[in-house]
Amino acid sequence: MSKDTQGILWEVFIQSKPGQPHRHCGSVHAHDRELALQNARDVYTRRNEGTSIWVVPSNNIVSSSPEDIGSFFEPANDKIYRHPTFYHVPEGITHM
Numbered sequence: 001m002s003k004d005t006q007g008i009l010w011e012v013f014i015q016s017k018p019g020q021p022h023r024h025c026g027s028v029h030a031h032d033r034e035l036a037l038q039n040a041r042d043v044y045t046r047r048n049e050g051t052s053i054w055v056v057p058s059n060n061i062v063s064s065s066p067e068d069i070g071s072f073f074e075p076a077n078d079k080i081y082r083h084p085t086f087y088h089v090p091e092g093i094t095h096m
Contacts, residue, residue, distance in 0.1 A: 006029035007029045007032075007035070008031065008057050009027055009028075009058040009059075010027060010028050010029070010030055010036040010055040010057055010058065011024060011026075011058050012024070012025050012026050012027060012036075012040040012053065012054070012055055013053070013054040013055075014045065014049060014050040014052070014053055014054075015051050015052035016049060018051055018052075019095060020095055022054050025044050026043070026044060027058065028043055030055075033055060036055040037055055040055050041053060
């Protein structure tokens with residue numbers, strides 16, 4: 001039986017430009033957060049693709065299940081004012 005020596009699995013999020021959201025770009029293995037940041041930098045920003053990196057242990061991420069789509073998201077369907085069709089985006093606004 002082999003022992004796992006890769007460390008913790010970390011999810012990596014990169015912000016490509018200031019003011020834009022961080023986007024998930026992949027995963028890295030590391031034993032601590034500093035090494036996870038370094039690994040993420042080395043793997044995902046080799047060509048200056050980012051301005052900020054977040055790393056999060058995969059086991060700390062919680063998500064909804066595709067099977068719950070009806071019951072989990074149903075309350076939002078009766079709030080049509082939340083849909084972007086009710087709002088005018090001023091000229092010059094590029095990221096919302």
